[in-house]
Amino acid sequence: MxxxxxxxxxxxxxxxxxxxxxxxxxxxxxxxxxxxxxxxxxxxxxxxxxxxxxxxxxxxxxxxxFLPFIISSLRQLPIIGSILRTPPLGRMLDKLEGSRSNV
Known part of the structure; x- marks a missing residue:
């Protein structure tokens, strides 16, 4: 709390x-x-x-x-970025990042 x-x-x-x-x-x-x-x-x-x-x-x-900015920043980190680029998670984040950045 x-x-x-x-x-x-x-x-x-x-x-x-x-x-x-x-x-x-x-x-x-x-x-x-x-x-x-x-x-x-x-x-x-x-x-x-x-x-x-x-x-x-x-x-x-x-x-x-702020979600697209946060996702793109996390993807640039060494260990976390490689985890976020794995196929199932990467596709989900691509959709989430794309749908938010178009708004």
Whole structure:
């Protein structure tokens, strides 16, 4: 749980509190932010598995625009890149990267 709070605080330290607030609470990201922070609340209320699923959904919605960049960056790493280029995983990531970059 603390790593999620530190993640949000880290974003605040990197880009500043005002830009962090704008990032999480833009009109088109409200649903994703509510899922992310709501999942944190559910974890604190004692439902860790359910809360983590909700958080992951919110995290995915918040950062899915960065997915092509993340995939291409990971493919350039020595060991991880060779794993990500294996035939079944490579084809899946190609489709995921292509569908996101066309949006």
């Amino acid at each position: 603390t790593h999620k709070i530190l993640f949000v605080c880290g974003i605040g330290c990197l880009i500043g509190p005002q830009r962090t607030f704008r990032f999480f609470f833009q009109q088109h990201r409200v649903k994703a932010s509510l899922a992310f922070f709501g999942g944190m609340t559910v974890v604190l209320l004692g439902w860790p598995i359910v809360g983590m699923v909700i958080e992951f959904f919110g995290f995915y919605l918040l950062f899915k625009g």
